[in-house]
Amino acid sequence: MNYTTYLFDFDYTLADSSRGIVTCFRNVLTRHGYTEVTDDDIKRTIGKTLEASFSILTGMTDAGQLAGFKAEYRKEADTHMTVNTMLFPETKSVLTTLKDSGARIGIISTKYRFRIKELLDQHFPADFMEIIVGGEDVKAAKPSPEGLLLAIKRLHVSKAETLYIGDSTVDAETAQAAGIDFAGITHGVTTVKELEKYPHRKIMSTLEELPTIQEEHSSYSRLKNSSCR
Template sequence: MRQYKTYLFDFDYTLVDSSNGIVMCFRHVLDKHGYKNVDDRAIKRTIGMTLDDAFALLTGVSGREVLVSYRKEYVAKADVCMSDNTILFSEVTNVLQALKQQGSKIGVISTKYRYRIMEFVNRHFPAGFFDIVVGGEDVSKAKPSPEGVWYAMKQLNSDTRDCLYVGDCVIDAQTAQAAALDFVGVLHGTTTREELLAYPHIAIIDDLGTIRVK
């Protein structure tokens, strides 16, 4: 795998395992409103989607006002418990440090709110460790729209030839495809190798330690 000048990463199930926190927050809302038949795996399969889309899928609700109210209840719960129930994958710190040492820029593009990402990042990394973090509140259209990727590339003065996007799910693969970026899929989450192989990719890897750095 060649060296890139810029590496853009998804957050959940790519850099971190936030599944415990996410399940707790969804369960808090779903149980409250009587959706007790939704299992944890179904919840985990929505990681990477916007909260509104995830709740619509899990509950069958389509009304905008109801979905917004569910999202607000989720966010209030996440304010209390998300960061404490999120952990870095074991290889991530070493990989990111190596990328920075080789002179590459690194960033995060996520549907998760930027302030939530930064709450976690500030606990585990020095200030300014990431060159950019783009969250759900920073874009008008969520992934797989390339808006967030293009915004990050503009801020970092990067171009498509020298930028790699790394993510764990189909939404990430679609985002990279829409942005015309090379894509590496990582199998940290619930998306299978076969699902990712259906999209253009440089590699599908078991963990980020497979990203070779010089």
């Protein structure tokens, strides 16, 4: 079976929002005296929930204080996030090619859905994405498979025809938990070696490699089916 559905992570997969994320974290952390945290420390938490990220960066575990940090971050993001987020150079052409070929495409992210749409609406028609599942749409954040499973249910597609593409080990864990094929992309700070520890169809340096995954998948499926005869 060919892939008919491509579901993507957002940050460091389709777009580079690291400048905005670092700015928002930096402003909140500095306000509370956490001045030793580096930009790389912050970038390593991209893809996790805000509460988890702040806990990692500060050592804080109190739920009330972490919720306060999250609220401050959201206010910072209203000003700094979208203006400091850019699609990767190949994102628009790759997504358009997939769409034109009849594939269904969507996004599963811990980022808020409205924040994702703020950027996408600058580049694509309003109905371009089949589905966007953001952090506000699930009870359990990645690596829980809830978001992925919700998407394939709403799209009425099978796991076998779905590929999830992401940049982090959290994304790899999410796909594994959902029972969905995974492709890694090294746009972010996670290395090939780190991603290769998880089941995957391919680890890519650019989204332009997606068509080769489809070809490899089709060849694998034909070989598997012929060996069963």
